[in-house]
Amino acid sequence: TQLLEQSPQFLSIQEGENLTVYCNSSSVFSSLQWYRQEPGEGPVLLVTVVTGGEVKKLKRLTFQFGDARKDSSLHITAAQPGDTGLYLCAGARSGGGADGLTFGKGTHLIIQP
């Protein structure tokens, strides 16, 4: 059972366009993280959201946690080729994530020059 559904699975757009990636679940998470992974490397933490309705911005990236803490979105403005990668959302269901993070299968993003 995949507890975190990410969409779309694949996305290829032109440089300068905007995009949104979604992460949805029927479960409530105490926190949710977004990671970016490049081929052959480990995931790199981008942001952690904890409070329902929380919005965090990281330069051209905007992350939002749903009010019910069941879903999240990542919006990229004016995408650049350097944004290319696998974007993963991960949820922690217990206070300290002791059950391990539950990962979505990821969104493969390609930004074409």
Add this chain to the structure above:
Amino acid sequence: KAGVTQTPRYLIKTRGQQVTLSCSPISGHRSVSWYQQTPGQGLQFLFEYFSETQRNKGNFPGRFSGRQFSNSRSEMNVSTLELGDSALYLCASKIGTENTEAFFGQGTRLTVV
């Protein structure tokens, strides 16, 4: 500040053999988690160690085991390797069990032939 170090980076083993992977967490971090990443299943939680004790274990067979040393370094072992064990094995470091932000190493790419 050094990041998470995993060794070796690449490994080729034969079916039936066993393998040991190593992970050194970020200095000061006491929690180490292991994940298996495959194209079909994405990232799946194997287990987490804190203060040399396994705190939780994912849904993997008993062939997968691990341990943590007093300096927080961790090893995972896979016995009687199967072709399906081919994957990227990732180690994640956290400050403690109450923190959900995980920092990943580059991973060990295991190929079973």
